[in-house]
Amino acid sequence: MYDAGKVIAGLLIALVLFTLPVLYHVVSGESVAIEKLELGVPEGVTECVRSADFMRREHMHLLVDWRDAVVREGKRIDEESGFRMSLTATCLGCHQKSQEFCFRCHEFSGVKTPYCWECHVDPTGSQ
Amino acid sequence: MSMDRRKFFHLATCGTLGLAGASLPIVRAGVRGSWLPSGEALAAKRWAMVVDLKKVLEKEDSAKLIKACHSAHNVPSIDDPQEEVKWIWEEHFEEVFPEQSHEFLPESLHEKPVLVFCNHCDNPPCVRVCPTQATWKREDDGVVMMDWHRCIGCRYCIAACPYGSRSFNWRDPRPSIAEQNPSFPTRTRGVVEKCNFCEERLRRGELPACVEACEHGGLVFGDLEDPDSEVRKLLRVRHSLRRRPGLGTKPSVFYLVDDVCEDTVKEILGEDLQEANGR
Numbered sequence: 087m088y089d090a091g092k093v094i095a096g097l098l099i100a101l102v103l104f105t106l107p108v109l110y111h112v113v114s115g116e117s118v119a120i121e122k123l124e125l126g127v128p129e130g131v132t133e134c135v136r137s138a139d140f141m142r143r144e145h146m147h148l149l150v151d152w153r154d155a156v157v158r159e160g161k162r163i164d165e166e167s168g169f170r171m172s173l174t175a176t177c178l179g180c181h182q183k184s185q186e187f188c189f190r191c192h193e194f195s196g197v198k199t200p201y202c203w204e205c206h207v208d209p210t211g212s213q
Numbered sequence: 214m215s216m217d218r219r220k221f222f223h224l225a226t227c228g229t230l231g232l233a234g235a236s237l238p239i240v241r242a243g244v245r246g247s248w249l250p251s252g253e254a255l256a257a258k259r260w261a262m263v264v265d266l267k268k269v270l271e272k273e274d275s276a277k278l279i280k281a282c283h284s285a286h287n288v289p290s291i292d293d294p295q296e297e298v299k300w301i302w303e304e305h306f307e308e309v310f311p312e313q314s315h316e317f318l319p320e321s322l323h324e325k326p327v328l329v330f331c332n333h334c335d336n337p338p339c340v341r342v343c344p345t346q347a348t349w350k351r352e353d354d355g356v357v358m359m360d361w362h363r364c365i366g367c368r369y370c371i372a373a374c375p376y377g378s379r380s381f382n383w384r385d386p387r388p389s390i391a392e393q394n395p396s397f398p399t400r401t402r403g404v405v406e407k408c409n410f411c412e413e414r415l416r417r418g419e420l421p422a423c424v425e426a427c428e429h430g431g432l433v434f435g436d437l438e439d440p441d442s443e444v445r446k447l448l449r450v451r452h453s454l455r456r457r458p459g460l461g462t463k464p465s466v467f468y469l470v471d472d473v474c475e476d477t478v479k480e481i482l483g484e485d486l487q488e489a490n491g492r
Contacts, residue, residue, distance in 0.1 A: 136246075151246065157360050160351065161248035162416055171248065174395055205361065205398040207287070 123194045125187065128180040135167040135176070146200075149173060173206050184210040253418035257436035259355035260333065260410055261465040262424075263444045263453070266473045269328055269431035275303060278328065281426035282408070287399040289382075289389035298380040300408040301330040301423055310468075313454055319474050328432075330423075331378040331408035332456060332464030333357045339370035339379065348405075355437075355465060356410045366403040375457055376464075379407045437465060 087093070102109070134141050136148065152171040155161040162170060169176050181187040185208045192199055216224075269275060282301045283290070291297045303326035307314045314323070337357050340349055347363035348370055350356070371379045385402045393399065397413065400406050411421035419425070424432045435444035444467070447453070452471035455464045 148246070152248075153362060155248040157358075157362065159248065160250065160254075160353075160412075160416065162251035162254070163249040165247045165249050170251075174398075201401075204401045207393045207395040207397075207399060209395045 123191060125191060128182065131180055134180075135164060135169055149177075149202075173202065174209060178209060184208055186210075251416055251418070255415045255418055255420070257354050257442075258438035259335075259436065259465065260415070261355075261435060261437035261444050261467065262330075262410075262421075263433040263435075263447050263467045263469060264328055265431050265433065265447075265469045266325070266327065267469075267475065268429055269427075270325060270473070272429040273427055273431040275326070275328060278423040278426045278432070279303075281422040282330075284392065284394060285411070285414075285422040286397050286409075287386075287390050287394050288406075289386035289399075290391070291384075291386075291389050296383040298382060298386060298406060300380075300406070301328060303327060304329050309456060310454055312457060312459055321476075322474055325473065327468065328423075329376065329378070329456075330466070331357060331410070332376055332462065332466045333408075333410055335463035335465065336461060338373040338375065338460075338462060342369040342373045344369065351412075354415075356412050356415075358412060359405070359407060359409060361398070361400055361404055361406070364404040366405065368405060370405055375460055375462065379405050381405050 136144070141148070152164065152173070156171050164171050178184060178187070185203055189199060191197075269278075279301050282288070283299075286300060288300050289298050305323065306325045306327050307323045309327045309329055333356055335350075335355065337348075337350055340357065343349070344367060345363045345365055347360050347365070349358055349360075351358050366381070368381055371381060382400050382402050382404055387393070387399055390399060411419070411423075414421060420434055421432075424434045433443050433447060435442040437444060439445065447469060448467060451469045453467040453469050455467055
């Protein structure tokens with residue numbers, strides 16, 4: 087290979103440049119850990135309508151399924167949990183009675199606030 | 214083993230499709246659940262409403278019926294007639310029944326206020342024109358439904374409805390709702406709305422809000438397909454009208470009219486009205 091020394095040196099410099107942000111933190115020892123969001127568990131209950139893990143991943147799909155089941159198919163009860171399928175009455179019934187629960191996590195995760203609250207009425211009256 | 218290009222592509226394509234197909238249930242599994250209807254729901258093959266005009270006029274408090282509906286459904290009260298939103302309201306007899314009115318009807322009848330709302334037609338023109346199926350006729354009970362999640366506000370349905378039963382939200386309705394009822398969502402600017410025959414109350418086993426607000430049975434709600442239902446009995450023994458019958462929309466709302474002019478008739482014929490009517 088011609089100019090092997092120059093090529094390898096160039097590659098090394100590029101590598102250092104690309105990994106600079108990581109190296110900086112390794113060298114300076116500054117912590118980059120993200121704070122954990124404490125949503126808390128609603129009082130007096132231990133379980134959600136599905137496992138907490140499933141809810142974290144899939145709540146948006148579950149809500150849309152509930153919406154279609156209620157509005158388009160005329161169903162009312164979620165068989166697995168036995169709860170009535172309602173965004174405000176059921177979810178917020180346990181979770182702090184307010185969309186604040188949803189909002190805090192969405193803000194934390196950088197998710198745009200879903201438009202559901204333009205129509206669904208937050209029982210605490212906050213918009 | 215040798216394989217030509219063509220065969221290789223065939224196998225590769227089929228293999229990929231097969232894998233994708235096989236993984237679909239895995240992707241969907243765990244997302245869906247199964248749903249049950251409510252045990253307490255009221256059921257009918259075709260819901261219908263009978264409006265007893267005379268009773269509503271003389272005994273019921275129409276404002277109360279309207280308020281019961283509008284507060285149950287978070288219907289905004291906007292004074293500007295260009296932008297108002299209504300699920301149930303009053304119109305003059307002449308405008309409600311243009312085809313059945315003529316200039317020789319008793320004058321007192323022309324201006325009589327008649328309660329009107331969505332007719333939940335058997336053959337609804339609004340449903341035919343909706344491009345997103347945001348409005349559709351429920352096959353099992355004939356209710357003409359609205360799915361506010363799907364409405365894109367094109368207003369074709371408003372143009373199609375011959376009864377003016379649909380309202381458009383020209384502005385954010387929330388500031389015009391005196392007291393928001395958290396158990397029924399409001400609507401937003403840019404969607405259409407109308408009476409839903411209290412579909413959400415039927416699901417809970419309750420009669421429509423306006424019917425419940427009646428103290429003298431001015432509105433009667435029941436199954437049109439059941440020959441023994443109260444509505445069918447009334448339609449058998451009384452004279453009833455449907456709005457704009459010539460259009461073929463077949464409304465599920467009926468108006469009993471045989472006794473609305475009883476007072477006028479009484480004046481003309483004297484007290485022996487019962488005899489004159491033969492009943």
